Amino acid sequence: MKTYIILLRGINVSGKNKLPMAELCELLKELQFQNVQTYIQSGNIILDTEESKSEICKIIKDGIFSKFGYDVPVIARTVxxxxxxxxxxxxxxxxxxxxxxxxxxxxxxxxxxxxxxxxxxxxxxxxxxxxxxxxxxxxxxxxxxxxxxxxxxxxxxxxxxxxxxxxxxxxxx
Known part of the structure; x- marks a missing residue:
């Protein structure tokens, strides 16, 4: 399993796309990501998974859209x-x-x-x-x-x- 740093663009900025980190963590765990943690309110995530970067981005993007209705760009990097x-x-x-x-x-x-x-x-x-x-x-x-x-x-x-x-x-x- 690899650790990834995930960045979301455009959430919790100037009152737009409000996404509580506790709810985001819950969603990511439901999506089968492991050791999920967030840092501050601006869409910074650390998680473990076997998925590829492109698959991680797609799963998170689709999950956020499905649960919260936001079309949020997602970028992933390995450590x-x-x-x-x-x-x-x-x-x-x-x-x-x-x-x-x-x-x-x-x-x-x-x-x-x-x-x-x-x-x-x-x-x-x-x-x-x-x-x-x-x-x-x-x-x-x-x-x-x-x-x-x-x-x-x-x-x-x-x-x-x-x-x-x-x-x-x-x-x-």
């Missing part, structure tokens, strides 16, 4: 993939508040996209990841999930540095 994402972060990490990881639902081959007005903000596209560094702060950056989804034709969900590290810690306990 080694998660560790690799952290190790490969290319920018300074002195200030963790301006560091983020954008997880994509598929590999992309573009390395640059046209983005106007990024000022000192930087990004690096690396297969199924985008690393972002936002000295201007996340509230002001143009580097958003919506931008990456539109330009790269992917599903994207972002986690800050602290959340990314905490999910790894929980997945490796």
């Amino acid at each position: 080694p993939e998660w560790k690799k994402a952290i190790v490969n972060y290319p920018f300074p990490i002195e200030n963790s508040k301006i560091v983020a990881f954008v997880f994509l639902n598929k590999k992309v081959y573009e390395t640059k996209i046209e983005v106007n007005g990024v000022n000192d903000d930087e990004y690096l596209i690396d297969n199924d990841m985008i690393y972002i560094y936002c000295p201007s702060t996340f509230a002001k950056t143009k580097l958003s999930n919506n931008l990456f989804e539109r330009k790269l034709n992917v599903t994207a969900t972002t986690r800050n540095y602290n959340t990314t590290l905490k999910l790894l810690e929980l997945a490796t306990k």
